Amino acid sequence: xxxxxxxxxxxxxxxxxxxxxxxxxxxxxxxxxxxxxxxxxxxxxxxxxxxxxxxxxxxxxxxxxxxxxxxxxxxxxxxxxxxxxxxxxxxxxxxxxxxxxxxxxxxxxxxxxxxxxxxxxxxxxxxxxxxxxxxxxxxxxxxxxxxxxxxxxxxxxxxxxxxxxxxxxxxxxxxxxxxxxxxxxxxxxxxxxxxxxxxxxxxxxxxxxxxxxxxxxxxxxxxxxxxxxxxxxxxxxxxxxxxxxxxxxxxxxxxxxxxxxxxxxxxxxxxxxxxxxxxxxxxxxxxxxxxxxxxxxxxxxxxxxxxxxxxxxxxxxxxxxxxxxxxxxxxxxxxxxxxxxxxxxxxxxxxxxxxxxxxxxxxxxxxxxxxxxxxxxxxxxxxxxxxxxxxxxxxx
Amino acid sequence: xxxxxxxxxxxxxxxxxxxxxxxxxxxxxxxxxxxxxxxxxxxxxxxxxxxxxxxxxxxxxxxxxxxxxxxxxxxxxxxxxxxxxxxxxxxxxxxxxxxxxxxxxxxxxxxxxxxxxxxxxxxxxxxxxxxxxxxxxxxxxxxxxxxxxxxxxxxxxxxxxxxxxxxxxxxxxxxxxxxxxxxxxxxxxxxxxxxxxxxxxxxxxxxxxxxxxxxxxxxxxx
Numbered sequence: 001x002x003x004x005x006x007x008x009x010x011x012x013x014x015x016x017x018x019x020x021x022x023x024x025x026x027x028x029x030x031x032x033x034x035x036x037x038x039x040x041x042x043x044x045x046x047x048x049x050x051x052x053x054x055x056x057x058x059x060x061x062x063x064x065x066x067x068x069x070x071x072x073x074x075x076x077x078x079x080x081x082x083x084x085x086x087x088x089x090x091x092x093x094x095x096x097x098x099x100x101x102x103x104x105x106x107x108x109x110x111x112x113x114x115x116x117x118x119x120x121x122x123x124x125x126x127x128x129x130x131x132x133x134x135x136x137x138x139x140x141x142x143x144x145x146x147x148x149x150x151x152x153x154x155x156x157x158x159x160x161x162x163x164x165x166x167x168x169x170x171x172x173x174x175x176x177x178x179x180x181x182x183x184x185x186x187x188x189x190x191x192x193x194x195x196x197x198x199x200x201x202x203x204x205x206x207x208x209x210x211x212x213x214x215x216x217x218x219x220x221x222x223x224x225x226x227x228x229x230x231x232x233x234x235x236x237x238x239x240x241x242x243x244x245x246x247x248x249x250x251x252x253x254x255x256x257x258x259x260x261x262x263x264x265x266x267x268x269x270x271x272x273x274x275x276x277x278x279x280x281x282x283x284x285x286x287x288x289x290x291x292x293x294x295x296x297x298x299x300x301x302x303x304x305x306x307x308x309x310x311x312x313x314x315x316x317x318x319x320x321x322x323x324x325x326x327x328x329x330x331x332x333x334x335x336x337x338x339x340x341x342x343x344x345x346x347x348x349x350x351x352x353x354x355x356x357x358x359x360x361x362x363x364x365x366x367x368x369x370x371x372x373x374x375x376x377x378x379x380x381x382x383x384x385x386x387x388x389x390x391x392x393x394x395x396x
Numbered sequence: 397x398x399x400x401x402x403x404x405x406x407x408x409x410x411x412x413x414x415x416x417x418x419x420x421x422x423x424x425x426x427x428x429x430x431x432x433x434x435x436x437x438x439x440x441x442x443x444x445x446x447x448x449x450x451x452x453x454x455x456x457x458x459x460x461x462x463x464x465x466x467x468x469x470x471x472x473x474x475x476x477x478x479x480x481x482x483x484x485x486x487x488x489x490x491x492x493x494x495x496x497x498x499x500x501x502x503x504x505x506x507x508x509x510x511x512x513x514x515x516x517x518x519x520x521x522x523x524x525x526x527x528x529x530x531x532x533x534x535x536x537x538x539x540x541x542x543x544x545x546x547x548x549x550x551x552x553x554x555x556x557x558x559x560x561x562x563x564x565x566x567x568x569x570x571x572x573x574x575x576x577x578x579x580x581x582x583x584x585x586x587x588x589x590x591x592x593x594x595x596x597x598x599x600x601x602x603x604x605x606x607x608x609x610x611x612x613x614x615x616x617x618x
Contacts, residue, residue: 009506020494293490296451297504297551298479300472388471392443392452395490 010303014310028275029319036323036371037330043363044331051358057247061123061215062224065231068239075210080235084216087230091219094119095211097197099204101165105157110150111192114200126194129181135196142199143178149190151180168205175199276378283382291386292394304387305380312379316372324364332357397590398425398448398559403457405443405615417443418615421457425608427558430581430591432600435612441594444612445561448592449482450474461559479504483552483589487564489544491551493537497528500536501550508555522550526580542573549580560584562593566600574599 018025065084067076076095084093097114113126117135121127129145137143141162146154154163154177164172175195201208218227228240283291291304330336386394400423407415418440425431433441446452447459450466459467466477478484491500501522505515523529528546531539536547545565552560562581566574574597582605585591593600601609611618 007506007509009502009509013506016495016499289490290492293492294503295475296449296478296484296486296490298475298482298555299503299507300475302472303475303507390452392446395451395486 010306011310014307014314017311018314025315028315032316032319033322036320036367037326039367040324040327041331044327045336047358047360060243060246062218062243063216063228064241065214066239067237069237075206076213078209078211081214084231087227089218089223089227090216092217093214095214097200098212106153108153112200113192113194114197115194116197129194133178142175144175144193144195145179145181146177147190147192148180150193165203167203173203276374283386288386288394292391295391296395301387305384308380308383312376316375320368320372397427397462399460401458403454406455416615421617427590428588429607430585430605431608432606433594433610433612436596439612440615441612442563445563445594449484449561450477479555481558483557483560485548485552485562485565487567489548491536491544491547496533496535497547498532500547501554504555518554522553526550541568558590560589560591564595566597
């Protein structure tokens with residue numbers, strides 16, 4: 001049945017034709033494979049990271065309230081918590097003390113988060129840490145729980161059991177490592193250090209009536225925007241960030257970083273279209289003559305075009321499959337060395353998370369339709385032009 | 397069997413440059429005949445062959461083969477007509493140099509998608525008949541002129557066509573090979589094929605097995 005539908009001799013002829021021009025065919029396959037590889041890798045990496053970030057975002061508070069004047073952030077008064085709690089629809093409001101600490105030895109930033117042992121935490125991962133850890137167990141030496149990435153960096157820089165934080169006045173504060181945590185999302189937690197709020201206030205020299213920001217929980221998720229507006233009206237000097245704002249912000253970061261990658265992609269795309277242009281702009285005298293000979297000995301236009309279709313399909317599909325397989329290996333087995341750094345590592349400490357395997361059929365289809373049909377068309381159209389000329393004219 | 401009726405063929409090189417290749421030609425070739433078209437280069441011999449093989453269409457007039465008007469055939473029918481009826485031997489052989497002898501000879505069979513055994517049988521038969529079996533796997537570009545011509549003849553015969561057309565077949569051959577070719581022509585005629593040869597080679601003139609010699613000059617039959 002298949003033999004009746006597909007003329008195997010035509011397929012053989014197409015393969016033979018590709019092999020006859022082996023260097024040219026090889027060049028096209030290499031460029032095409034590289035293009036597909038780049039395009040697929042970009043999509044695979046961004047899909048994986050967006051998936052990871054989406055998980056992170058879901059764990060974030062519904063509303064974050066910061067104090068901002070002239071575009072700069074200031075510590076916020078803790079007494080605002082009570083007034084925010086009075087707004088209708090607000091279920092809870094918690095002040096947070098957190099910030100970044102630059103670790104000079106490794107030239108990376110850590111995210112320092114302060115917790116109050118006796119209060120509810122604004123997210124489950126922190127609650128788990130607080131439940132397991134007694135931050136006040138040693139009155140003389142404060143303790144901290146660190147992410148895996150932090151532990152690794154500290155160990156590589158002598159600090160296996162503690163770290164001396166440099167306070168704003170230049171004095172040191174020794175904090176012992178009490179444990180390592182592995183939170184819900186590695187991207188978020190990898191660079192994180194959790195310690196008691198009092199210890200963190202000491203490191204940042206933050207007064208007890210101030211906080212970094214306030215997180216707000218709203219009973220009905222549909223009312224988040226309304227509550228955010230009311231907070232803004234109550235405190236005009238505040239910057240009110242909703243979960244949706246964070247989503248946009250994250251997506252912008254990755255779209256921008258995708259842009260860097262896009263530049264690389266455009267270069268290979270340019271090469272690809274040079275090949276397409278070369279093919280579409282016409283056939284060589286030898287190729288024209290071959291079509292003329294085939295027609296003269298009884299081949300129809302249809303037969304010629306079938307061979308050209310098979311040629312284009314074999315080359316482009318082979319390269320497409322190669323490119324996709326290579327990018328799957330590159331992204332999900334090798335964890336995208338070099339390229340991953342373009343997309344991740346926004347706080348300096350490269351998170352040691354694994355890119356989750358997201359095989360998106362839409363992505364694969366998009367890559368397919370951006371490459372294979374274009375190449376096949378560029379192969380067929382010039383041959384069709386020649387094949388439909390008078391055979392005698394082509395041979396002469 | 398083959399009728400050319402009031403044929404005129406004009407090649408339009410560009411809008412202001414037209415070449416009249418044939419003018420009101422009338423020609424009648426019977427089944428099994430061997431016809432030699434004589435004439436200088438540019439006289440229109442090859443154009444007549446192209447019209448009979450349906451490689452081009454006349455500007456006016458009709459080409460009728462086996463009572464079918466092949467001058468009006470659309471491309472797909474013209475291809476089928478060539479496949480079933482015509483074996484064309486070109487002056488420069490028109491082989492595909494990067495294919496082997498076997499691959500070149502099999503080319504006309506490919507669109508028919510034949511059974512492998514049938515194809516092999518036909519291949520062995522024509523290669524033996526035209527004495528090229530010993531070169532089967534060689535690339536044609538590595539063959540001598542005479543060998544290349546035998547490949548071209550084998551290719552023209554693989555579909556067992558009724559009509560053999562040869563355009564200046566001995567133009568690139570020495571006398572010995574030309575005489576060999578004439579012998580092959582004789583064999584093909586004995587097999588009952590209708591043969592039309594366009595040539596200005598004197599070796600073809602006054603051969604006893606040639607049925608008609610037709611002289612052409614500047615697109616007109618003399």
